[in-house]
Amino acid sequence: MNLKELSQKLGLSQTTVSRALNGYPEVSQSTRRRVEEAARTFNYRPSTRAKGLATGQALAIGHVIPVSSKHEMVNPIFGDFIAGAGETYARHGYEMMLTIVDDANELQVYDGLKSRRAVDGVILHAPRMDDMRIPHLHKLGLPFAVHGRASGCQVPYAWLDVNNRRAFHRATDFLIDLGHTRIALINGLEDMDFAHRRRDGYSTSLLAHHIPIDTSLMRSGEMTEDFGYQSTRDMLQKADPPTAVLASSLISALGVRRAIEERGLVMGKDVSVITHDDVLSYLQNGSDVPIFTATRSSVREAGRRLAEMLLISIAEPDRPLQNALLEAELMVGSSTGPAPRKD
Amino acid sequence: MNLKELSQKLGLSQTTVSRALNGYPEVSQSTRRRVEEAARTFNYRPSTRAKGLATGQALAIGHVIPVSSKHEMVNPIFGDFIAGAGETYARHGYEMMLTIVDDANELQVYDGLKSRRAVDGVILHAPRMDDMRIPHLHKLGLPFAVHGRASGCQVPYAWLDVNNRRAFHRATDFLIDLGHTRIALINGLEDMDFAHRRRDGYSTSLLAHHIPIDTSLMRSGEMTEDFGYQSTRDMLQKADPPTAVLASSLISALGVRRAIEERGLVMGKDVSVITHDDVLSYLQNGSDVPIFTATRSSVREAGRRLAEMLLISIAEPDRPLQNALLEAELMVGSSTGPAPRKD
DNA sequence: ATTCATATCCAAAGCGCTTTGGGAAGATGA
């Protein structure tokens, strides 16, 4: 069923039917109702492609998911972020177009999306420091919004980020207040912008409390369970092991816990753990009482809001670029406690 | 840059340029090269929408991701599956269109995709038993392929599935051979088809070895870490606790391990654990030696292959529907060992 | 020299929609 057939069935012109369905005023109430009714019974929906061609819009937003060529790794927060963004798109009649790409040729993908006019804008995931993608998209003239930020990036851009620095600053403060001085940081990959900010928050807190920074207590890598486990195991074997661990993701925190317990230690007593928690749907931090003390910020909510921001900037291109800094809440669970006595 | 402009620049008709770029024979080698060259320098790529409108194809595949309305849960295997499917699409010049939807109104989404002519076909995720979506899509006439199967479904359909029944049958056999008789099953949600098949494999093995089936050793729910933990903790508190646990996902297996260790028991000695492992990129089962003994089947590979199958059935509609049954490999890790003596 | 394939190219129609620029009633006011 297409517009032509529908309008013939109604004995109206395509113009009128189109206008009736799109809420234009040049149609009487009675015919509008008649058209809407017919559209429903014949299950008519305008072809997205034809509509897009006629209006010059794609009514679609692109998400380009980089898969690290080294590790073949898909970011686990991705599913929940997408779920949030998808809600927003559905509400506004947009489609979501996904591209999976080896991070080596991500830039070409953007060129392709632009030149094929496949999307009205894109969401940028997992920004690195000085991310080249941002100036590239800027130059391309394709509207975009970034989930996170890229330090050192000169051009302006719309973004939404968690206040990673403050979150990790507070978490470190919290551990120091509990008497910990040997605090390990198990971070994400070094070139990710968020990892850099988290480390910054951590170091700043240590320095403010005159605690020397020990680089042997800092690790960074892909945030897998095994990475958390290996890193913690190594550090616990040291002569002067950490009494607290700050982890960048719940998944690696699970590995941290494993290493602690394997050594016969008790988490929250012998070793305290704080993790960042993205509130992923399949990885809840305990059911009622949180297991891990955590800095918490929902990535799904981030998806909802960032998508909203992008749609606004597409609808009103002259509006100044928006950004949002979400504060993570510090939820105290049972994985933290006072630093053990040194005897 | 569009076709019209490009052909003017070349002093050729749109027809010729289009044909040159699409590999039709009615173009001389020399002009074809000239056209290709120009297309490259002017960065011309045909508009997907216009092309789709002209050819009647969408050049896009839909993935409808149901989000359980109760649990707001996004299936964690989804990211890796998509990554696999995306590779295939990229190779064939297709786009991937994602829709996130509350599982209550999933059927309408398919109607919408069809009537808006937004996709050429869809991939069906997470089939339930007697899944209504399959006859619905069949009636709609929208090509589709199912990741998994739906027992009791009458209409024919293309699918790719892991041999869940055999995998869990073998895993149970393996445990029984080690001397275990009290074997728990921590399964996925009851109405998921795969959960049913896994339970079937498990029960069949027990029965074949004349081991009575104890329903108090069987749990099913969303496969979270916490679910694995809670279930195992409960069962270990029983008078006659299990000496082995079969888990449906690596995530819940992590919870199983936590419950075991919390009780001061040793996994692989006091309690054996086997899990199914979807080989998710962010949840590797150990780095060199697998931690968990596992039935293993890559969900990313499944994505690649199922996408391939769908594209074929779209390209050749008359071909009989394909299906593929992947065998999971049983990888022995350190989480299994002989059943402890009863003294 | 004439005929007929063959190799190259082109004009124009059509895909399903939106939107511009009217046009024909009916309502309104003088």
Add this chain to the structure above:
DNA sequence: TCATCTTCCCAAAGCGCTTTGGATATGAAT
């Protein structure tokens, strides 16, 4: 009663591509 607005509708152009149905030239075959 007549001119003037509104109100409501329509024909046709255009979005950027593919594809049909020729047209023209070239060379081989007669």
